[in-house]
Amino acid sequence: MALSRIWSAFIIIAIVMAGYKCFFVDGQQDIFSRMVTGKSDEVFNYYAVGSTAETAESFAKQVEPFAYKRKDKIEDANIILAENINADTIKILRTKNPTAKVLTYKQVLNRLQKPVDGIIETCKTAVNICIGLIGIMALFMGFMSIAERAGGINLLSRIIGPFFSRIFPDVPKGHPAMGHMMMNFSANLLGLDNAATPFGIKAMESLQTLNPQKERASNAQIMFLCLHASGLTLIPVSIIALRAGTKAANPTDIFIPCMIATFVATMAAMFIVSMKQKINIFQPVIMAWVFGISGVIAALVLYLKSLDADGVQSFSGILSNGLILLIFILIILGALYKKIDVFDAFIDGAKGGFEVAVRIIPFLVGMLVAISMLRNSGAFDVLINGFKYIFAAVGMDTRFVDGLPTALIKPFSGGGARGMMVDTMKTYGADSFAGRLSCVLQGSSDTTFYVIAVYFGAVSIKNTRYAIGSMLLADLVGIITSVILCYMFFG
Numbered sequence: 443m444a445l446s447r448i449w450s451a452f453i454i455i456a457i458v459m460a461g462y463k464c465f466f467v468d469g470q471q472d473i474f475s476r477m478v479t480g481k482s483d484e485v486f487n488y489y490a491v492g493s494t495a496e497t498a499e500s501f502a503k504q505v506e507p508f509a510y511k512r513k514d515k516i517e518d519a520n521i522i523l524a525e526n527i528n529a530d531t532i533k534i535l536r537t538k539n540p541t542a543k544v545l546t547y548k549q550v551l552n553r554l555q556k557p558v559d560g561i562i563e564t565c566k567t568a569v570n571i572c573i574g575l576i577g578i579m580a581l582f583m584g585f586m587s588i589a590e591r592a593g594g595i596n597l598l599s600r601i602i603g604p605f606f607s608r609i610f611p612d613v614p615k616g617h618p619a620m621g622h623m624m625m626n627f628s629a630n631l632l633g634l635d636n637a638a639t640p641f642g643i644k645a646m647e648s649l650q651t652l653n654p655q656k657e658r659a660s661n662a663q664i665m666f667l668c669l670h671a672s673g674l675t676l677i678p679v680s681i682i683a684l685r686a687g688t689k690a691a692n693p694t695d696i697f698i699p700c701m702i703a704t705f706v707a708t709m710a711a712m713f714i715v716s717m718k719q720k721i722n723i724f725q726p727v728i729m730a731w732v733f734g735i736s737g738v739i740a741a742l743v744l745y746l747k748s749l750d751a752d753g754v755q756s757f758s759g760i761l762s763n764g765l766i767l768l769i770f771i772l773i774i775l776g777a778l779y780k781k782i783d784v785f786d787a788f789i790d791g792a793k794g795g796f797e798v799a800v801r802i803i804p805f806l807v808g809m810l811v812a813i814s815m816l817r818n819s820g821a822f823d824v825l826i827n828g829f830k831y832i833f834a835a836v837g838m839d840t841r842f843v844d845g846l847p848t849a850l851i852k853p854f855s856g857g858g859a860r861g862m863m864v865d866t867m868k869t870y871g872a873d874s875f876a877g878r879l880s881c882v883l884q885g886s887s888d889t890t891f892y893v894i895a896v897y898f899g900a901v902s903i904k905n906t907r908y909a910i911g912s913m914l915l916a917d918l919v920g921i922i923t924s925v926i927l928c929y930m931f932f933g
Contacts (some may be wrong), residue, residue: 446904448910449809449812450546452649452812452813452815452816453812453815455493455819455821456477456812456815456816456818456819456821457815457819459791459819459820459821459824460473460474460477460818460819463819463820473818473819473820475560475615476560476818477560477561477814477815477818477819478560478561478562479484479560479561479562479563481685484507484523486510486511486520487511487513487515487519487520487521488505488510488511488512488519488520488521488522488523488550488900489513489514489515489516489518489519489521489522489523489542490512490514490522490523490524491516491523494534496871497584501547503587505550505781505891508552509563512761512803513566516535516538516539516542516559516837517538517539519539519542519544520541520542520543521542521543521544521550522535522539522542522543522544522545523545523547523550524544524545524546525546525547526546527545527546529543531544532544538709541848550775553730560814560818561563561667561811561815561855564807564810564811564814565807565810565811567810568803568806568807568810568811569803569807570796571756571806571891572799572800572806573799574801575639575799575802576795576796576800578639578640578795579639579640579643579795580657580792580793580795581640581792581795582640582641582645582795583640583643583791583792583794583795583798584787584788584789584790584791584792584795585769585770585773585776585788585791586622586625586640586641586644586791587788587790587792587794588773588774588777588782588784588787588788588791589773589777590787590791591777591780591782591787592773592777592779592780592786593776593780594621594772594773596616596618596621597621598613599673600616601624602620602621602624603615603616603620604727605727605728605731606620606724607620607622608721608725608727608728609665609712609716609721609723609728610623610662610665610666611930612652612660612661612662613652613662614648614652614850617648617652618648618669619645619649619651619662620654620675622641622644622645622648623645623666624789625642625644625645626638626642626645626666626668626670627670628765629641630670630673630674630675631674631675633840638670639896640795642670642897643798643896643897645666646663646666646667646897646898646901647798647900647901649662649663649666650816650901650903655905656901656903657902657903657904657905658904658905658907659898659903659905659907659909661719661856662913663903663909664715664719664903664906664907664908664909665712665715665716665719666901667775667893667894667898667909668711668712668714668715668899668909668912668913668916669708669711669712670770670888670893670897671711671887671888671889671890671893671916671917672707672708672710672711672887672888672913672916672921673703673704673707673708673885673886673887673888674704674705674707674708674919675700675885678696678697678700678759678881678884678885681696681698681700681863681881681884681885682694682696684860684863684864684867684881685867685872685881687868688735688864688868688872689871689872690867690872690877690878691873692873693872694746694749694750695878695931695932696878696881696882696885697746697747698743698747698931699878699882699924699928699931700881700882700886701739701743702887702923703882703883703885703886703920703923703929704738704885704886704920705739706919706920706923707886707887707916707917707919707923708916709732709834710915710920711913711916714912714915715814715912718908718912721749726870743883749871758766761763791868793888797850797933798900801899801900801902802896802899802900804899805895805896805898805899806892806895806896806899808895809819809891809892809894809895810895813891815853815911816854817851817854822847822850822851825850826843826846826847826850826871829843830843830844841875841876842876842925842928843874844866844870844875844876844877844879845866845876845878845879845880845928846881846883846921847862847866847880848862848863848866848880848883848884848918849886849924850882852884852887852888852889852890852917853887853889853890853891853913853914853917854889854890854891854892856888856889856892859883859889860884862880863880863881863883863884866880867880875894875928875932875933878931878932879924879925879928879932881922882927882928883920883921883924885918886920886921886923886924887916887920887921890910890913890917891910892904893913894909894913
């Protein structure tokens with residue numbers, strides 16, 4: 443019921459907000475069209491003055507996808523562009539066109555925002571995502587099938603059994619679900635998104651076999667998904683690469699804050715769900731594993747701190763991709779040792795990957811459409827402006843508010859949050875407080891509602907119980923931690 447209410451609320455809020463903006467505030471007559479088709483009737487006609495032909499041509503190519511049209515006459519433009527502007531320049535230009543805005547090239551480029559797909563395109567996008575998953579799901583679930591027949595999953599289950607049996611008390615010792623969950627957590631830890639999803643779905647399917655109420659999430663499924671959604675990742679390679687691309691002075695300076703923030707969010711998720719399920723989190727075995735993992739992370743941090751941005755990316759690539767190939771060869775060697783029909787086992791598992799990818803489609807379509815409507819309606823902008831007003835009214839430093847859009851979009855869309863992070867760095871500077879905070883926020887959690895749609899959809903669970911609330915609370919802990927860490931590290 444929780445997911446149903448949230449989904450309904452998203453759609454109602456989006457439509458009400460769009461109607462309000464259309465009829466009462468901005469007169470945005472095209473907002474309904476934008477929500478449905480993703481297209482806008484608004485066109486920005488601009489006239490450039492005092493610029494070289496090369497600059498004008500380069501700018502035209504950049505802004506063309508954003509409905510900016512170059513005009514040959516200043517009278518036909520609603521925007522006048524100049525390399526530099528001052529009071530005298532504005533006064534002179536407005537004598538020629540009093541209604542046009544006078545902006546610099548940089549101001550326009552900083553404000554560019556690609557239109558969000560409307561409902562129709564979002565439906566296509568959801569299906570394309572699932573189609574893209576078919577090959578990946580088939581590959582990894584095929585290898586998982588080999589590993590199961592060879593006994594590899596059971597071996598992994600026995601290794602991590604002492605820890606998992608305490609935070610997943612409803613899962614029998616040695617159950618294959620423990621091995622599947624461990625594979626998912628390991629893939630997440632190393633940033634192997636393509637591998638994490640098939641492993642995670644396989645874990646949900648294994649846990650579903652233990653679930654007495656097939657349409658209602660079990661305690662074990664909620665614990666697993668909350669830990670997964672906290673997004674514990676050792677090396678935020680994509681964030682470091684994007685910082686390097688935006689000319690950050692030290693692209694890796696957000697590495698430690700990211701690591702700490704995502705670890706705190708993961709611990710928060712474990713504590714929140716444990717309290718709800720009345721699990722004693724302070725058992726010696728649990729504490730030993732937590733401190734052991736903390737020690738490994740600390741050692742890795744110390745090593746990576748000694749590397750530059752290129753070194754971090756190189757090490758991450760070797761570690762991540764090398765681990766995938768190592769897993770593949772170990773599974774094959776184990777299967778050959780056990781005299782398993784390797785290819786037959788692979789085909790059986792791969793068939794399941796196709797079926798799961800297709801089963802996810804309706805869940806993903808529903809969730810992504812609701813998110814698209816929210817973004818196109820302007821609800822996110824209202825929320826951000828509200829935060830700024832509240833924090834300014836109580837006399838708090840509001841620098842962190844400029845970085846919050848990344849955190850607010852992250853639970854709904856990983857790609858959207860990544861785009862917002864880049865936009866924040868371009869607008870305020872990669873080394874600005876807001877720019878660094880947006881990077882830490884991007885690395886502190888996973889896409890909660892996408893995870894809900896994909897993982898619960900894969901096993902056809904409709905009653906998610908307290909899963910969404912727990913995930914969002916853990917996300918909030920990650921956001922607060924990220925803000926505090928940025929003030930500590932970057933002032």
